Amino acid sequence: MKQFRLHNGEELTIRRAKPEDAPDIVAFIEQISAETDYLTFGPGEFGITAEQEAQFIESVIESDNKLMIHAFLEGRLVGQLTFMGGARPRTRHVGELGITVLKDYWRLGIGTELIRYCLEWAKQSRVVRKVNLRVHSDNTGAISLYEKLGFVCEGTTTRQFYLDGTFYDCIYMGIEID
Numbered sequence: 001m002k003q004f005r006l007h008n009g010e011e012l013t014i015r016r017a018k019p020e021d022a023p024d025i026v027a028f029i030e031q032i033s034a035e036t037d038y039l040t041f042g043p044g045e046f047g048i049t050a051e052q053e054a055q056f057i058e059s060v061i062e063s064d065n066k067l068m069i070h071a072f073l074e075g076r077l078v079g080q081l082t083f084m085g086g087a088r089p090r091t092r093h094v095g096e097l098g099i100t101v102l103k104d105y106w107r108l109g110i111g112t113e114l115i116r117y118c119l120e121w122a123k124q125s126r127v128v129r130k131v132n133l134r135v136h137s138d139n140t141g142a143i144s145l146y147e148k149l150g151f152v153c154e155g156t157t158t159r160q161f162y163l164d165g166t167f168y169d170c171i172y173m174g175i176e177i178d
């Protein structure tokens, strides 16, 4: 567990997910999916029950190249980051990061602290050597956050996301861990 002081003076706690967090996570996902179009699912589309989520968290805890962390303000779950490393010897060192913060808490520094925590964990893991992510090309706020923390753009694919009759490009970003 780590604690941080945010821009507004509030104390943020970041810790790894526990199986008993599962119901709160499902509620968090349902809320955030209605607050942003930048995720790969919308309201009601996550399709994971609290029981399945708890099993997933168990598997993350047992793994040395997966991470699921949560940010709390006064005990309330306000942000989440996941990193999933590959399963096979040739891909164990690389994986993909996903991050979300509840809309009411954007621009307080929570996303920054979640990613810093992940990068520090990756360095200490001695397994993870590359952190990748995918982001909508028009998600300029998230792109600036990633660039600020050292991620670089590595390419673009077209038609990666489809929403309300429109295709969106996706930017691949990454940071090497040494």
Ligand SMILES: CC(C)(COP(=O)(O)OP(=O)(O)OC[C@H]1O[C@@H](n2cnc3c(N)ncnc32)[C@H](O)[C@@H]1OP(=O)(O)O)[C@@H](O)C(=O)NCCC(=O)NCCS
Residues within 6 Å of the ligand: 036, 038, 039, 099, 100, 101, 102, 105, 106, 107, 108, 109, 110, 111, 112, 113, 133, 134, 135, 136, 139, 140, 141, 142, 144, 145, 146, 148
């Ligand atoms: C992207 C997201 C995780 C950022 O979290 P956050 O807690 O607001 O990020 P921070 O407060 O640490 O922001 C750090 C910096 O990133 C940049 N940034 C973040 N959001 C921004 C926005 N909406 N517009 C412009 N810049 C932004 C700024 O440089 C900011 O620094 P500043 O506030 O000192 O100017 C959050 O907005 C979110 O969950 N969005 C919806 C889901 C999403 O887009 N996830 C990423 C999918 S790839």
